[in-house]
Amino acid sequence: MESLNQTPPANSLARVSGCVHVVDDEAFVRESMQLLVSALKLPCIVYQSAEEFTEKFRPDGPGCLVVDLFLKGRNGFSLLREYADPKYLVPAIAISGSLDARHGLRAIQEGAVVFLGKDCEERELERAIATCLQLANEAASLVEQQRPFKAGLEQLSDSEQVVLDYLIQGKPNRAIASALGVSERTLERRRAALLVKLNAGSAAEAAHMVGRYQREEGVLRPRWPVPAELLAGFLSDGDGPPPTR
Numbered sequence: 001m002e003s004l005n006q007t008p009p010a011n012s013l014a015r016v017s018g019c020v021h022v023v024d025d026e027a028f029v030r031e032s033m034q035l036l037v038s039a040l041k042l043p044c045i046v047y048q049s050a051e052e053f054t055e056k057f058r059p060d061g062p063g064c065l066v067v068d069l070f071l072k073g074r075n076g077f078s079l080l081r082e083y084a085d086p087k088y089l090v091p092a093i094a095i096s097g098s099l100d101a102r103h104g105l106r107a108i109q110e111g112a113v114v115f116l117g118k119d120c121e122e123r124e125l126e127r128a129i130a131t132c133l134q135l136a137n138e139a140a141s142l143v144e145q146q147r148p149f150k151a152g153l154e155q156l157s158d159s160e161q162v163v164l165d166y167l168i169q170g171k172p173n174r175a176i177a178s179a180l181g182v183s184e185r186t187l188e189r190r191r192a193a194l195l196v197k198l199n200a201g202s203a204a205e206a207a208h209m210v211g212r213y214q215r216e217e218g219v220l221r222p223r224w225p226v227p228a229e230l231l232a233g234f235l236s237d238g239d240g241p242p243p244t245r
Helices: 010-015 027-039 050-058 076-083 101-107 120-157 158-168 175-182 185-197 203-219 226-235
Strands: 019-023 044-047 065-070 091-097 114-117
Touching: 019 027, 019 050, 027 044, 027 120, 044 050, 044 076, 050 076, 065 120, 076 091, 076 101, 091 101, 091 120, 091 203, 101 114, 114 120, 120 185, 120 203, 158 175, 158 185, 158 203, 175 185
Parallel strands: 019 044, 019 065, 065 091, 091 114
Antiparallel strands: none
């Protein structure tokens, strides 16, 4: 996954796809956002509350979440806390009526990628959407690449998984067979079966594939990266970097 420490230009929207989900309790803001996103030739769905978003949102592909932090009812911080997980593929832009650094830090802590004021320039919002959609598209591509291998892992029997664990450690067949209390012939059958399920040509290739899968899973699990310029803005306020989740 490429580093996204620098926000891409808005014209990078031509290279990405996805729906923009806008959650705001002000009709004017929803309408304005919808017009802007439509002008960018992207689909847009608006929600007037966090509750409505929770009820209607279906994670069916890459997208972007634009959420007001101070919604009536369930607030935007709570929504970020739940949907900022990269598994939903909707990196979030937190918006607020005031650019209070404390609110921005908390929004980033809860998982937002970008923090903007509602009176920000259209160009800023376009760049923020481009950043989020680029992240979402890269993550979606990664998930798709992992799908066949993940399916293979899930098909392994318990005995095949044990053999795979030993192969990853670089153990030779004789040592594995001895540790498991089986014949080398039995071990060879289990090894051959797991290689077929993983579509790997050798034990070394299977071990490499597992290592890559685990690394890429790690990229997706913790949180979305935050653009360096946003962090620099917080640091310039003297508040220090946002806390980690």
